Amino acid sequence: MMKHGLNARWILALIGIAFSVALVCSSVKAGGPLVVLNGQATRWPRAEVRGGPLNSQTVDASGRVLYRVDSGPLGTLTNKQATALVDRIFNLYTNIPTADIHFANGGSILDPVTGDPVDVTSTNAGKFLSSRNPTFQNPIIFDSDGSITGKGGVLGFFGFLQMDETTNSIQEGFVVLNGKVLTTNSLSTASFLRVFTHEFGHFAGPLDHEQSNGNIASNETGSIIPVGFSAAQAFDLYAPFTETLFPFIFDAPAGSQLRNQFPDSGFFVGTLDMDTKDALSNLYPTPDYLASRGAIQGQVLLKVGDSEIPVSGINVVARRIDQGTYPPLPGTVAFLTTPQIDGDGIPESPPAQPATDSLATVSSAVTGVDFGNGTYRIQGLPPGQYLVEIQQINPNAILGSGIGPLTNQFPLPIKERRSSSTERAVHRIR
Ligand SMILES: [Zn+2]
Numbered sequence: 001m002m003k004h005g006l007n008a009r010w011i012l013a014l015i016g017i018a019f020s021v022a023l024v025c026s027s028v029k030a031g032g033p034l035v036v037l038n039g040q041a042t043r044w045p046r047a048e049v050r051g052g053p054l055n056s057q058t059v060d061a062s063g064r065v066l067y068r069v070d071s072g073p074l075g076t077l078t079n080k081q082a083t084a085l086v087d088r089i090f091n092l093y094t095n096i097p098t099a100d101i102h103f104a105n106g107g108s109i110l111d112p113v114t115g116d117p118v119d120v121t122s123t124n125a126g127k128f129l130s131s132r133n134p135t136f137q138n139p140i141i142f143d144s145d146g147s148i149t150g151k152g153g154v155l156g157f158f159g160f161l162q163m164d165e166t167t168n169s170i171q172e173g174f175v176v177l178n179g180k181v182l183t184t185n186s187l188s189t190a191s192f193l194r195v196f197t198h199e200f201g202h203f204a205g206p207l208d209h210e211q212s213n214g215n216i217a218s219n220e221t222g223s224i225i226p227v228g229f230s231a232a233q234a235f236d237l238y239a240p241f242t243e244t245l246f247p248f249i250f251d252a253p254a255g256s257q258l259r260n261q262f263p264d265s266g267f268f269v270g271t272l273d274m275d276t277k278d279a280l281s282n283l284y285p286t287p288d289y290l291a292s293r294g295a296i297q298g299q300v301l302l303k304v305g306d307s308e309i310p311v312s313g314i315n316v317v318a319r320r321i322d323q324g325t326y327p328p329l330p331g332t333v334a335f336l337t338t339p340q341i342d343g344d345g346i347p348e349s350p351p352a353q354p355a356t357d358s359l360a361t362v363s364s365a366v367t368g369v370d371f372g373n374g375t376y377r378i379q380g381l382p383p384g385q386y387l388v389e390i391q392q393i394n395p396n397a398i399l400g401s402g403i404g405p406l407t408n409q410f411p412l413p414i415k416e417r418r419s420s421s422t423e424r425a426v427h428r429i430r
Pocket of ligand 1: 198199202209247400401
């Protein structure tokens with residue numbers, strides 16, 4: 001789910017209609033992986049999943065996750081245009097070189113009785129969103145008139161239809177895309193595309209939200225703007241490095257240089273950042289990823305008298321700092337020249353440069369998720385020297401926008417400071 005942060009202009013809510021209560025109760029929401037059972041991240045299985053009235057596959061024998069697509073239009077988009085956006089997003093996740101998982105278009109969503117392609121609408125959606133009678137299709141539903149999603153500016157939602165607790169795997173998931181917002185909120189194809197790049201990340205991992213640069217770019221509660229930067233300058237430098245799974249979209253403040261071309265942060269989540277790529281790679285690592293990347297593990301402890309209490313739900317961020325300083329010096333810019341925009345309206349990722357390496361080579365983890373109470377492990381780090389800091393999680397990152405295992409985010413006992421040695425450490429990955 002992604003929310004528009006500051007003025008809630010539009011909200012993308014995770015509505016657990018098909019996320020059965022039993023699944024929620026037996027799992028823990030987590031930073032990195034979305035679902036953790038008994039300390040282990042839940043994954044897509046690597047073997048065939050087949051069944052239902054059509055005897056169809058959600059995962060084929062080679063471990064590819066197959067999704068099926070609605071036959072109807074999506075608001076102002078034709079079926080062909082909307083399907084191309086879906087395929088584009090899944091290709092982004094398939095093409096992460098360090099992650100060994102593939103997503104493929106398995107064809108049209110089929111009626112479980114007739115076997116014919118279906119335009120899914122509010123009148124027949126129940127057939128495809130039932131956990132009790134699953135159809136084994138991983139349906140990607142175009143809610144063209146918004147009647148499945150309902151009121152409230154929700155852009156869409158995803159969920160799981162089947163999970164197998166014995167193998168700790170997802171067997172079937174779905175995504176509903178609300179086409180009505182394309183017509184009534186005058187959202188461009190690009191804005192829609194970028195929001196669903198975020199949403200499909202939840203489906204692909206399944207991945208949780210994450211926080212590293214986004215909260216600084218948004219100048220939200222708990223964020224620390226680097227010394228020498230105004231809020232507008234912080235947006236211009238950090239927003240292009242916003243993590244795809246950051247749960248909020250936020251507006252460019254007055255005075256931002258990027259504002260005319262990119263009025264909000266959403267433009268920058270249409271490409272994948274390192275933390276998102278790593279999060280998927282941690283679940284489905286290639287041999288090269290395991291061999292070439294390092295990890296930093298530690299525990300966050302609260303000292304009370306003589307005792308040390310492990311604290312879960314703390315966001316820990318590792319940034320590479322031996323290419324350029326962190327924070328970057330005032331005057332550093334994300335784009336050295338005007339960014340290239342692709343045919344769908346998505347800007348390229350900022351070019352690699354030493355001055356911004358600490359914003360690009362960054363990864364995060366929340367303590368107490370899948371490595372024990374108070375413990376974090378930040379994986380997928382290329383060689384270099386890293387600054388490890390704890391970062392206050394945005395207090396609005398709860399419920400469907402949650403980050404990590406806590407129901408409510410609590411303020412850090414000690415405010416983050418650039419110079420505080422108690423919350424910063426430097427590690428070297430060789
Ligand atoms: Zn989300």
